[in-house]
Amino acid sequence: MILRLNLFLEFRKSGIDVFTIPGPSAVTAALSISGIVADAFIHLGFLPRKKSIRQKVLKEFKSFKKSCGGI
Known part of the structure; x- marks a missing residue:
């Protein structure tokens, strides 16, 4: 790599x-x-439209040691 x-x-x-x-x-x-x-990476797919839910989802992945991406 x-x-x-x-x-x-x-x-x-x-x-x-x-x-x-x-x-x-x-x-x-x-x-x-x-x-x-x-x-190694994690694709989060389509993130929720509602800001509070989207922030909650992103917070769950904040500590991951891999690249993350979402749409």
Whole structure:
């Protein structure tokens, strides 16, 4: 994983465009070119619209040691 990240960063430093080819999962496509070290990640899916419930859900995942993302 670190080798891929280093290669990605070197491409960006050199001005080489890095892009993804969309597939069945927009989340993994975005993550693959984000530069985030994410050998494991948690996709939270669609977060609740109501702010208080959304904050409660996010608070539950705050202590996780993995990358998290939600829509």
